Amino acid sequence: MPKHIRQQAGSEALHTATGRTHDEWHEVLVAAGASGWKHKQIAEHLVAEHGVDGWWAQGITVDFEQRVQGRQPGQRSDGTFESAVRRTIAGEQLAALELVAASVAERYGEPVARSMTLRTPTIRFKSGDTRVIVDAQQPKASGTSVGITVAKLPTAEALAEAKSWATGVLETCRDGRG
The missing domain is CATH 3.30.530.20 (START domain)
Structure with missing residues (x-):
C-alpha cells in the first residue's frame, strides 16, 4: 500500500526546504481557510502567498488533504x-x-x-x-x-x-x- 506523504518527505526535510514542518503548514492552511479548497487552490496559495517552491507545495497540499479532507495514500485529487x-x-x-x-x-x-x-x-x-x-x-x-x-x-x-x-x-x- 502507498505510504502517507509524511513517510515520504519527513518534517526535517520539509523544514529545511520551506522553513516550516508539516504541522506548521497545517496550521497555516487551516488559518487561511483551506479546509474546503480544492488541490489546485491550496498549492497555488502556498506558492503565491508563502513563496513555497511548486514541488514542495504539492507535497504540503497532499499532506493537508490526507489529514483534513480524507484523501488516502495513492489517491489523486480527482478521487481516483x-x-x-x-x-x-x-x-x-x-x-x-x-x-x-x-x-x-x-x-x-x-x-x-x-x-x-x-x-x-x-x-x-x-x-x-x-x-x-x-x-x-x-x-x-x-x-x-x-x-x-x-x-x-x-x-x-x-x-x-x-x-x-x-x-x-x-x-x-x-x-x-x-
Missing part, C-alpha cells in the same frame, strides 16, 4: 487512485521498454499510443477508464529503469491489485522471463 512501480531491466532502453510493454499488452491489449523518440520513451494502454503508461529512462551500466504507472483506478483495493500486478510484470522481465 494511481500506482507506479519501477525496476531496472537488463538491456538497452527501447528493448527493455518493448519487453515490458509486451507483457502489459497481454493484460491491456494493443497500445493506444507510442512516443518512442522522447528522452524517456513511453507506450500507453487504455482499458475502460484505466490508463497504463510504460516508460523507460536513459540506460545506466546496471540496465534501464522501466516503470509501469496504472492510473484512474476506482478504489484503494484496485490500487493494491494493480501495484502487485505491475511489480510481478517487472520482476518477471527483470529476471529475463518476460
